[in-house]
Amino acid sequence: MTRRPRGIALALVLAWLVVYPLALVTVDALRDQGAWSFAHVQAFVREPREWQALWASVWISVASVALAGAIGIPLAFVFERLEFPGRRLLGALVALPAVLPPLVGVIAFLFLYGESGFVARTVTRLFGLASAPWRLQGAGAILLVHAYSMYVYFYLFARAGLARVDRSMLEAAESLGAGRWDGLRRVTLPLLRPQLVAAALLTFMTSLGSFSAPYVFGGGFRVMTTQIVATKLNGDLGLAMVQTVALAAVALVGLAALRRTQGGRSVAVVGKGTAPAARELHQPLARWGAAVVGWAFAAVLLLPHATLVLVSFVPIGTWTTELFPPAYSLGNYGALLRDPERLRPLLNSVWMAAAATVGTVVLALWAGRLIVQRRAQFGRTIETLTTVPWAVPGTVLAIALATVFSARQPWIGRWVLVGTAAILPLAYLVRNLPITAGSVLAGFRQLDPSLDEAAASLGAGRTRTLVRVTMPILRPAILAGAALAFATALGDFVTSIVLYTFETRPISIEILGALRQFDLGTAAAYGVILMLISAAAMAVGTRR
Amino acid sequence: MAAGLVLSACQRDGRTPLVIYSPHGRDLLALAERTFEAQRPDIDVRWLDMGSQDVLDRIRSERANPQADVWFGGPAMLFQRAVADSLLTPFTPSWAEHVPARSRGPNDLYVAAYETPAVIAYNTAALAPEQAPQDWEEVLTPRWRGQVVIRDPLASGTMRAIFGMAVLRSLRQTGDTAAGFVWLRRLDGQTREYVLNPALLHQKLIRQEGLISLWDLPDILIESSKGQPLGFTLPTSGTPVIEDAIALVRGTPHPEAARAFIEWVGSVAGQLLAAREVYRLPARQDLPADSLPDWVREVRARLVVEPMEWDRLATDGNAWMAYWDRNVRGRGARR
Numbered sequence: 001m002t003r004r005p006r007g008i009a010l011a012l013v014l015a016w017l018v019v020y021p022l023a024l025v026t027v028d029a030l031r032d033q034g035a036w037s038f039a040h041v042q043a044f045v046r047e048p049r050e051w052q053a054l055w056a057s058v059w060i061s062v063a064s065v066a067l068a069g070a071i072g073i074p075l076a077f078v079f080e081r082l083e084f085p086g087r088r089l090l091g092a093l094v095a096l097p098a099v100l101p102p103l104v105g106v107i108a109f110l111f112l113y114g115e116s117g118f119v120a121r122t123v124t125r126l127f128g129l130a131s132a133p134w135r136l137q138g139a140g141a142i143l144l145v146h147a148y149s150m151y152v153y154f155y156l157f158a159r160a161g162l163a164r165v166d167r168s169m170l171e172a173a174e175s176l177g178a179g180r181w182d183g184l185r186r187v188t189l190p191l192l193r194p195q196l197v198a199a200a201l202l203t204f205m206t207s208l209g210s211f212s213a214p215y216v217f218g219g220g221f222r223v224m225t226t227q228i229v230a231t232k233l234n235g236d237l238g239l240a241m242v243q244t245v246a247l248a249a250v251a252l253v254g255l256a257a258l259r260r261t262q263g264g265r266s267v268a269v270v271g272k273g274t275a276p277a278a279r280e281l282h283q284p285l286a287r288w289g290a291a292v293v294g295w296a297f298a299a300v301l302l303l304p305h306a307t308l309v310l311v312s313f314v315p316i317g318t319w320t321t322e323l324f325p326p327a328y329s330l331g332n333y334g335a336l337l338r339d340p341e342r343l344r345p346l347l348n349s350v351w352m353a354a355a356a357t358v359g360t361v362v363l364a365l366w367a368g369r370l371i372v373q374r375r376a377q378f379g380r381t382i383e384t385l386t387t388v389p390w391a392v393p394g395t396v397l398a399i400a401l402a403t404v405f406s407a408r409q410p411w412i413g414r415w416v417l418v419g420t421a422a423i424l425p426l427a428y429l430v431r432n433l434p435i436t437a438g439s440v441l442a443g444f445r446q447l448d449p450s451l452d453e454a455a456a457s458l459g460a461g462r463t464r465t466l467v468r469v470t471m472p473i474l475r476p477a478i479l480a481g482a483a484l485a486f487a488t489a490l491g492d493f494v495t496s497i498v499l500y501t502f503e504t505r506p507i508s509i510e511i512l513g514a515l516r517q518f519d520l521g522t523a524a525a526y527g528v529i530l531m532l533i534s535a536a537a538m539a540v541g542t543r544r
Numbered sequence: 545m546a547a548g549l550v551l552s553a554c555q556r557d558g559r560t561p562l563v564i565y566s567p568h569g570r571d572l573l574a575l576a577e578r579t580f581e582a583q584r585p586d587i588d589v590r591w592l593d594m595g596s597q598d599v600l601d602r603i604r605s606e607r608a609n610p611q612a613d614v615w616f617g618g619p620a621m622l623f624q625r626a627v628a629d630s631l632l633t634p635f636t637p638s639w640a641e642h643v644p645a646r647s648r649g650p651n652d653l654y655v656a657a658y659e660t661p662a663v664i665a666y667n668t669a670a671l672a673p674e675q676a677p678q679d680w681e682e683v684l685t686p687r688w689r690g691q692v693v694i695r696d697p698l699a700s701g702t703m704r705a706i707f708g709m710a711v712l713r714s715l716r717q718t719g720d721t722a723a724g725f726v727w728l729r730r731l732d733g734q735t736r737e738y739v740l741n742p743a744l745l746h747q748k749l750i751r752q753e754g755l756i757s758l759w760d761l762p763d764i765l766i767e768s769s770k771g772q773p774l775g776f777t778l779p780t781s782g783t784p785v786i787e788d789a790i791a792l793v794r795g796t797p798h799p800e801a802a803r804a805f806i807e808w809v810g811s812v813a814g815q816l817l818a819a820r821e822v823y824r825l826p827a828r829q830d831l832p833a834d835s836l837p838d839w840v841r842e843v844r845a846r847l848v849v850e851p852m853e854w855d856r857l858a859t860d861g862n863a864w865m866a867y868w869d870r871n872v873r874g875r876g877a878r879r
Binding site: 047049110114115116137215216230231232233234235236316399402403406407408416418419420497498501502505513515519520 | 561563570590592593594597598601602605606607608609610611625698699737740741743744747748751752753770862865866869870
C-alpha cells in the first residue's frame, strides 16, 4: 500500500464520525417544516440576548484557559523539576481534579462552597454573620469550577512534555551563556509548545462546551450551552440547532487560531539524552517550605473529594441545617454492592469507557503515524478532524449521532445504532478523540525521526519499529491521553443522557437518578467509586 | 467488553422485559415494579426515572428503534406534543371510563392516571402553618423577598403549569398577557434562585436557603413522610391540577406486557396502592371514599381547582416561556 490511500481511509472514517453528524445538524438549522428557510437564523441574529450568551461563552473560555494555565504550568515545573518530601504522592494527588466527573464535581462544590456548604457555614459561624457571606453564582463561580477542573490538562501535558525535554539541550544553552530564565524561555517553553497548545485547546473547548457548571451556578448569567438546552427544552429545535451551529462556528475559529500557533516550526527532541533530574532542594527552609505549600495546596484541591466522601456516608435525609452531618453509616455502599441492579451501571461504565479508549488510542496512533511520520497527503485534514469533536458541545454531538444512527441506509453510512449497546462507546470514542489524539500527536512530534530511520536501517519492519521503537517512546503520551480519555468517558454525563438505554445506563445517569430522588448519599457513594476507578486509571496514566 | 456482553446476556431470564420511562421517582416506580411483578411473574419491569420533558425527547430520538414500552407520567400537554409527532399508540384501558373525559387524549392515545395539584411549599421548621403564604398573591409580599426558590421552569411541567396559570389569568381578566408577565416579574423579584432539579430544590428548602417554593403535592408529601421539614398550603384562589397521564409508546417491542401494566396502574388496587404509599391523587373518580387514605379526602375537600385552558397552554406555552426566559428571568429585582 502506498501512503496516499491510507490517508484517505482514515480521513474518511473520521469525516464519517465527526463531520457527517454535524452536517446533518447544520441542515436541520436551515430547515423549517420540511423546507429550506432562514427563519431560525433570523430569529437568532435579531436577538441581542443570543449575542450576549455567545460573547459570555467566549470570554469565559479564554479566562478559563488563562487561569488553568496559570495554575497548571507552574505546578508541572515544581513537581517535575524540584525534589522535596512527598513529591511523588503530591504529584499524583494534584492530578485528582481530573477524576471528579463534571456533574459530581459541581455537586461537591455546592456542598462545599455553596451558601449552606461547609465553608460558608464555617465562615458564618466564625464571624457571627447573619447569613452566608457569598453566593456561589455567576461568572465567578463558573470560572472557579473551570479553573479547578481544567488546570489538570496543563499540568499533565506539561509534565509529560517536561519529562521528554533533553537535559543536554539545556546544558548546551547553559554553556552558551544562557541563564536559567533564558533556558526556560528559549529552550524549554518552545519544546513544550505542542503540549501547551494541546492543553490550551482542550481547556478552551471544554469550557466552551461546559454545561454542568453554568447550569448549576450560572443563575441569570447565560452561556451558549445553557441557552441551547433551554431552547431545546422549550421545544424550539430549529433555533436550538442555529445556536449549536453558532457555538460550533466560534469553536472552530478558536481551533484554527490555536492550531496556527502550534504549526509552523516544530521542534523535535533529539532522543539521545535524558530529562534533567529533579533538583534536590538542599536548604532545609526551602525544602520544607515547598512541602508545606505543596500540602496546603493539595488539601484545598482535595476538599471537594473529601466532601463527596463525607456525604457518601450520610444516611438519606439526616443533614439539614447542621454544620456537619449528624449521622454517618455505611448503608449507602451496602445497598449499592448488594443490589445487582445498582451495581450494573458501574460495570456498564467501565466496559464502555474501556472499549471507547481502546478505539480512540488505535485511531490516535494511526493518525500520528500518518501525520507525523509518513507526512500523509491528508495529514492536516486528519489532524483537524481529530480536534473537531471539541468544537461541539457534548449534547449536540450526541443528538447528531442519534440522528445519523437512527436510520437504516447503509449506502450513505447510516445504521440503526440508537438503542443498542454500540452507540455510547462510539460517542465516547468520538468525544475523546481530541484528548487522546492531542496527547499522542504531541508525543509523535517530539519523536526523533532518525530513530525510525535507524530501526529501518537495522532491518526492522514497519510493525516491529512501531512496537519496539515508537510505542515505548510514546508510552507516556499514550498513557496520559488514554487515562484522560478513560476517566472522561467513565464520568461522561452530557452525551450519555441522550444515548443511554436501560441495558447500557452508565453510572452518571444513575447518579442523576439518585439526585432526582434526593438520595444524596447514594449519589455521593457512586461518585466516590467513580472517583476511585478514575484515580486508578490516572495513576497508571501518569506513571512512567 | 466481553464481560459486559456476558453480563447483559445473563440478565435475560426468560421473562418479558417491560421498559418504562417515567418522572415518577424511585418510590412509586419501585413499588409498582414489586407489586406488578408479583402479579405477573412472567414480566420483568425495568424503569428509567427522568424528567417528563426528557421522556418526550428520548422517545422522539428513539423513534427508529423504540426502547420504551410505556410512558408513565407527565402533564397531558406534553403527551399532546407526542401525539402531534405520532409517537404514541391508542389504547383504551378498561378503567378509562372512570376518569373525567378531559383527562383522556384523542383516541385514548393517553389517559390520566393521577392528578397532581401544584402547591405552595414551605419549611415547617422555620414557619408555622399559619405563617406560610395561603395564596399565590401572598408569595409576592415583602416578607418573602429573596426567600423563594423555584425549580427551573423551562424543564418542569409543574412550573410551566403554574407560570401558565399566571398568564392565563391575565388573559381572562384583561384580555392581554401583559399583566401576567408583570406578575411573573414580581415573582422573579422575590426569587432567590432557579434550581436545577427537584432534589436540589428540596435540599435548598430543607437547608433554609429559601423558605418558600412553588411545587407539586406528591413530592412534598413524600419528603415530609420521610421526616423532612416540608409542608404545603393549597392556594385559596385555585391551583392548576396537572393530569398525570400514561401511554403506550408507538412501535413498542412488548405491547401485551405494556397494556397489562397500564391496566394495572388504573386498577382499583393500583390506584389505592399509589395513594396510600406514595401520595398520588387518583385520577379515577369512582373509588370508594372510605378506602382512600385520609390525606386524599382532606386535599380533595380543600382543593380549589383552577380552570385552566390547557389547549391554549399547549399551543402558546412555549412562546410564553421563551418570552419569560428572555425578558423576565433575573430582571424582577431591577424594577
